[in-house]
Amino acid sequence: MAVTHATTLSSFSQFMISLPAASLRPRYSSKKRIRVDAECSGFNFSSWNVKGLSRRLLFFTGFVPILSNVNLASGALIPQMEEPEIIRTRKLPGGARVQDVVDGEGQAANEGDVVVFNYVCRRANGYFVYSTVDQFTGEAKPVTLPLDENQIIKGLKDVLAGMKVGGKRRALIPPSIGYVNENLKPIPEEFGPRRSLLSHANETLVFEVQLLKIL
Known part of the structure; x- marks a missing residue:
């Protein structure tokens, strides 16, 4: 009208x-x-x-x-935007879904190895839970753990196995291969972060891990 x-x-x-x-x-x-x-x-x-x-x-x-393809101010053609790189997601046999962000170099970690790594843990909705790297100072407190599912949550063990030093992965870990009991690690030492993590133990968690060293 x-x-x-x-x-x-x-x-x-x-x-x-x-x-x-x-x-x-x-x-x-x-x-x-x-x-x-x-x-x-x-x-x-x-x-x-x-x-x-x-x-x-x-x-x-x-x-x-x-x-529509011409810059009216300069009369030049507007460059076409390149498509962003897509990071593929794959499902591990144990049930975790993994994205390889950085491949890393050298020897790959295997089950039973003792590894040193940093990690960030978030809830599936994106809310922050805990990180070994301080977001303000950048100070890091890496975790040292054996790739043994009696000591580390199975989902994280599966994610770290096969990674090379310097590699980074992002993983979606369901509760069935997560904190099935309070003795499994990694667990923050501070009371507040530990309580926050365990209060969401029955949820799917997102881990971003970087392998620093294989001992």
Whole structure:
């Protein structure tokens, strides 16, 4: 409805401009004013609107796709944005879902090895739980643990196994291979973070781990 109204106003203004110059002069005679009104009322706006609208649609349909790729300020073509790299997710046999962020170098960790690593733990909704790296000072307190599911949660053991030094992985660990009992690690030493972690032990947790060393 708004398009039709706008087009009618535009049509009306163009029609008035196209009138003879004499018709634009002030008219004081009521008869002449009636004649002008009659001329306007006899004008067929509907047919002009359709034709005018068709021409406008043809103009914009033909030129807008071209202009959309041109920087109007400089006249240069706008460079196409490159697609971001997609990090593939794979499911490990134990049930954890893993993304390899950085591959690392050298020897890979195996089950039974003692490893040193940093980690960040979050809830599945993104809320922060704990990190071995202080977010403000950057000070790190790496964890040293054997890849033994009697000491470390099974999901994290599966994630660390196969990683190389310097490698980084992001993993989604369901509660069935997470903190099934309070003796499993890693557990923060501070009371507050430990309590926060254990209060979400029945939830799926997201771990981001970086392997620093294999002992």
